[in-house]
Amino acid sequence: MADALKLNGSQAEAAELESLIATRSTEDPRSLSLYLATHNRDVERAVHLAEQELTNRGDVFTHDALAWALAAAGRISEAQQHANQSLAEGTVDARLYLHAGVIAALNGDHKQASKWLKASAAMHQMLLPSEQAQLATWRGRTARKSTTH
16 A cells, blocks of 8 residues: 555655554564565564564465565575575465565575566566565666676
């Protein structure tokens, strides 16, 4: 909803909604963790929520949420382990690929980053507008890194 408000030019309403989301509890800790990590807000809470959720739902999407939160917290090697687990079952998902690509780039593995970001781009319509913007940014970064190495 916040992304839609921003696209509609309602920046103040979007900011108000984002503030409300970040401060309220939710019945979906995984989604809140993803939100907090994506917006780089209260990343330690994002990690805690994802770790807690992993004990309840040990699926690929929860491993992805934990990987994303760990990456936001600067714990890149741990993030890579969970990103690998999120991809282990072969689930086709643009967000899984986006997160795996960004985490690989943060780890300096530009070949893997390019692979996962390209896979995400092939189904970019599954991503929220803010995620599509992240995808474009990271694809640009990895393309520059690939040409300089």
